[in-house]
Amino acid sequence: MKFxxxxxxxxxLLFPLSTVKAQQNDARPTKQPNILFIITDDHAxxxxxxxxxxxxxxxxxxxxxxxxxxxxxxxxxxNSLCGPSRACILTGRHSHMNGFVYNGQRPFDGSxxxxxxxxxxxxxxxxxxxxxxxxSNPTGFDKWEIFPGQGSYFNPDFISIDEKGKxxxxxxxxxxxxxxxxxxxxxxxxxxxxxxxxxxVGHKAPHRAWCPALRHLGKVDVSKLTPPKNFHDNYxxxxxxxxxxxQTVANHMAIFSDLKVLKNQVPExxxxxxxxPGYGWELGDVNRLSPEEKKIWTxxxxxxxxxxxxxxxxxxxxxxxxxxxxxxYAYIEDYLGCLLSVDESIGRLMKYLDKEGISRDTLVIYCGxxxxxxxxxxxxxxxxxxxxxxxxxxxxxxxxxxxxxxxNNTIVQNIDYAPTMITAAGANTPENMKTFQGLSLLPVATxxxxxxxxxxxxYYCFYENPGEHNAPxxxxxxxxxxxxxxIWTSDEWMLFDMKKDPSQMRNVFNDPQYKSxxxxxxxxxxxxxxxYRVPENSPGPVGTPKPKFEASW
Numbered sequence: 001m002k003f004x005x006x007x008x009x010x011x012x013l014l015f016p017l018s019t020v021k022a023q024q025n026d027a028r029p030t031k032q033p034n035i036l037f038i039i040t041d042d043h044a045x046x047x048x049x050x051x052x053x054x055x056x057x058x059x060x061x062x063x064x065x066x067x068x069x070x071x072x073x074x075x076x077x078x079n080s081l082c083g084p085s086r087a088c089i090l091t092g093r094h095s096h097m098n099g100f101v102y103n104g105q106r107p108f109d110g111s112x113x114x115x116x117x118x119x120x121x122x123x124x125x126x127x128x129x130x131x132x133x134x135x136s137n138p139t140g141f142d143k144w145e146i147f148p149g150q151g152s153y154f155n156p157d158f159i160s161i162d163e164k165g166k167x168x169x170x171x172x173x174x175x176x177x178x179x180x181x182x183x184x185x186x187x188x189x190x191x192x193x194x195x196x197x198x199x200x201v202g203h204k205a206p207h208r209a210w211c212p213a214l215r216h217l218g219k220v221d222v223s224k225l226t227p228p229k230n231f232h233d234n235y236x237x238x239x240x241x242x243x244x245x246x247q248t249v250a251n252h253m254a255i256f257s258d259l260k261v262l263k264n265q266v267p268e269x270x271x272x273x274x275x276x277p278g279y280g281w282e283l284g285d286v287n288r289l290s291p292e293e294k295k296i297w298t299x300x301x302x303x304x305x306x307x308x309x310x311x312x313x314x315x316x317x318x319x320x321x322x323x324x325x326x327x328x329y330a331y332i333e334d335y336l337g338c339l340l341s342v343d344e345s346i347g348r349l350m351k352y353l354d355k356e357g358i359s360r361d362t363l364v365i366y367c368g369x370x371x372x373x374x375x376x377x378x379x380x381x382x383x384x385x386x387x388x389x390x391x392x393x394x395x396x397x398x399x400x401x402x403x404x405x406x407x408n409n410t411i412v413q414n415i416d417y418a419p420t421m422i423t424a425a426g427a428n429t430p431e432n433m434k435t436f437q438g439l440s441l442l443p444v445a446t447x448x449x450x451x452x453x454x455x456x457x458x459y460y461c462f463y464e465n466p467g468e469h470n471a472p473x474x475x476x477x478x479x480x481x482x483x484x485x486x487i488w489t490s491d492e493w494m495l496f497d498m499k500k501d502p503s504q505m506r507n508v509f510n511d512p513q514y515k516s517x518x519x520x521x522x523x524x525x526x527x528x529x530x531x532y533r534v535p536e537n538s539p540g541p542v543g544t545p546k547p548k549f550e551a552s553w
Contacts, residue, residue, distance in 0.1 A: 032196040034362040041207040043368030061347035069397025080370040092418030092436035099551035102464035107136035109551040115418035116140030122427035130180040130202030153211040154288040177341035205338040212337030239492035247381040247469040250324035257283035364397040383471035410450040473539040
């Protein structure tokens with residue numbers, strides 16, 4: 001079956017977007033707020049830094065933002081992959097509707113309706129700095145400077161448009177998170193202060209290969225941390241395909257790049273014992289450092305390399321479980337180290353709003369682009385419908401409008417962010433709102449409560465197989481209590497009772513006690529696929545070509 005724009009346009013007539021919407025609060029604000037949208041890459045909700053349970057390292061500015069705003073503890077992505085998630089955020093539509101279903105398929109279709117273009121028409125000045133990752137020139141932004149692809153942590157390059165309308169690339173000295181923050185503050189200083197603004201702050205951190213700023217090396221104490229209880233998961237009691245994943249800390253991390261081991265300090269006869277087959281590549285970011293900077297880097301990671309060499313010589317790390325745990329500690333230290341610079345960035349941005357006296361006039365939204373494994377199920381990365389991958393951080397602050405210090409348990413999704421911004425700006429015209437599959441979060445955010453007519457389930461779909469980490473093509477739904485998923489790649493079902501099994505260790509799909517639950521959830525699953533206009537054969541079984549969609553709205 002072909003997944004074409006004409007097919008989607010045809011079923012659009014049968015199922016208008018309104019079929020999946022709850023009633024929306026159409027009240028418009030008396031004044032258009034500024035919108036500061038901060039988005040990081042691969043930030044795990046387990047490390048948000050807002051409570052004792054999600055703060056493995058102190059993140060004071062995240063904590064302050066949470067106290068001044070509202071934390072959405074159950075915000076989920078529609079497709080757990082960087083580019084597709086960002087496309088869902090931009091459009092307020094699922095991947096099959098915006099056409100960007102996996103990285104590398106094609107450039108994002110910037111001609112389709114997006115929230116920055118709607119805000120431009122509503123009188124906003126708009127800007128974007130940092131990660132874009134959609135393989136196209138951004139549209140809807142008066143000013144933009146973006147990383148090529150994933151971008152680099154050290155002395156990053158930025159793509160922009162010159163006066164003649166041609167792409168140009170310039171390298172900027174500094175650490176990526178700091179440079180992006182500098183550019184954002186500089187733009188806010190130079191903006192037209194008589195007009196509202198949209199500013200998108202696109203941080204690379206804490207994306208793989210987790211390179212902290214040099215000033216943060218050694219600043220994260222992991223000595224009191226322990227791997228998750230299911231770190232040594234053997235994947236029993238769940239679909240067989242899970243055993244084929246290629247994203248385990250134990251077997252799939254690159255020792256010289258992900259974990260920063262210095263190759264020339266590992267005896268040659270030992271290298272075969274420490275490198276997982278196919279995962280021995282070295283870290284290119286280090287080559288962007290100056291000789292002085294590289295010495296700081298080398299001096300620090302020499303200590304980690306020595307601990308590895310000594311552990312192998314003593315035999316301690318020849319135990320596969322002990323070696324996997326050694327890798328976990330190295331991974332967690334660097335990952336959390338990257339968050340320290342993001343925390344500083346948030347502090348600088350909030351300080352600027354205070355200095356300008358515009359904090360009460362500014363809606364601040366912080367989110368990651370999906371979740372991330374911190375060793376749960378033995379994994380890193382994302383992609384799966386498991387909670388750690390599926391669930392993403394979200395904090396919203398708007399003093400005087402959004403109550404402060406509230407933890408909200410409403411189930412929301414990243415397709416909701418665009419209609420939220422459009423409604424906050426008073427640009428929620430019927431023409432704009434009809435393009436969204438998501439819902440405005442303002443009725444939730446302004447009250448801290450779940451509206452009575454709110455959705456009772458959300459839909460998820462992942463398309464990238466074959467792919468780097470061998471996650472299957474699968475889709476599913478999340479309700480208040482259950483996660484149901486169908487693995488198209490291997491024709492297997494998963495059902496998790498999140499109340500009894502929050503770690504998702506036991507698939508109860510075939511448990512007779514859940515027969516009625518399965519029937520009810522499968523009915524809801526098919527209803528959502530119909531209402532969201534998911535093509536019949538999407539995301540596609542094993543052996544079929546990767547699906548390619550065109551944008552449809």
